[in-house]
Amino acid sequence: MVDIAAPTATLFERTRSQFDAATHALFLRKRPAWPLAIMRILFGLVVFGWTTTMAVDVASLLGSDALVPLEFASQGGWNWFALESTGAAWVAIGVLVIASVAIILGWRPTEWLVVTFVLLVAVQRRNPVILNSGDVLLRNFALILAFMPTGAALSVDRWRRHGRGALWTAPDIAPWGLRLIQLQLCVVYFFAFWSKGGDLWHNGTAVSTVFRIDDITRFGSPGWLTTNVVLIGLFTWGTLAIELALTTLLWARRLRPVLIGLGFLLHFFIDVFVLVGFFGPLMMIGLLSFADADWLERRIATRRARPQPA
């Protein structure tokens, strides 16, 4: 009779210790806060842009006598507070502007991110007819970023705590919150890929159709491209390939820089030709969560160490 108890126990112990090491590296091993600080600033700028472009249409889109009346405000879900007048909409927009500036500057960003999430939900539920994916992604990012120490670097909070000199240093932070935004990003790419099951995506012509939908083109339809079968096939299947790669291969460290570059290129290209709201800029901010924090720290340290001109 062969005794398998001992080898099984050894295998179990080895697997457990490998799992512990992987979990530690993924959620607990600290790394410099630079990418998170940059993400916070860019996210604040997007919230500022979203809010100010909405502010000019408060009366038409959110007010008491808006294009979509109060009775059609989203009934689903919890209403944090309903915006039942033009004045209430103005207050929400005003506070969102303040929140965006606070997030950019890094003044109590966690608190302001929660405020941003609550207000975005209130404003967006006031008029669900104008919503797009970028709007939903904006509020999701606001909530997820609240689980991260976004004010750890490049922030008023750091300046107040450690003085002006500390502005150009970044502490090490635990990355567990960062994993959530990375998961959200991968989920977006995966389900964007998964849902594209139509014949136009399969036969490689979908991008031609997208670029000819006149009511969502931005800088005009690229005629040279929409009729070129080979290029359109490349762009259509390339989109699917990049979306799938960004779901899975982004986790492979060596491929990451190339994939982040491809992701930026994909969103830049879409944003130039197609109206997608703030979806593109937000996805690019999300991609920054995969940036190599140690590499950034080394680059910044090298620059700091260089003698300054007299």
Place this chain on the structure above:
Amino acid sequence: MSGLDATERPDAHTALIHTRVGKAVVAVLVVVMSVWIVGPNIPASPVRDKVDVVWSPAVNAGFEQNWSVFSPNPRAQTLKVVAVAEFGDGTTTEWTLPEFGQTIGAYRSYRWRKWQERVRLDSNARYWDSSAAWIARDVARGDELPVRVRLIRRWREITPLTASGIVDTKVNEFEFHVWDRVDG
């Protein structure tokens, strides 16, 4: 170690991982948030109907998920909603969506385009009367409202690209709602 020095106090998020209880809190947060991020994306099915109670609090709170962009196929129509307002003296004026430019203004325009994309649908007929009434106020000449506003959808089919190129199609037009001013 980066930052100022080894004695720098960690932020509250990072401090959590230094205690056993904190680690447990992190584990719970990560698991709950992960389920809230992934769960709502599961395709409709009997299984989903059974378990969606797990993430419905998140969805109710506004943490939603729906990432089907240009799917399963991109829309094969280019469309436009216009309104023709008729005044008491018999004159008419055509209302079209406001345009705000292609750079910053594009973010503003897109919201109006989304309204256009949805309001044209028969399944959204509940929005038609209030939309026409708003347009009547928008094109009013001082205090004079138009007596009638007709909502019209114009569309053109987009044929798929083939090896021999693309086929031009004609613009179709359909009046889908009429709003009449009620005096009194």
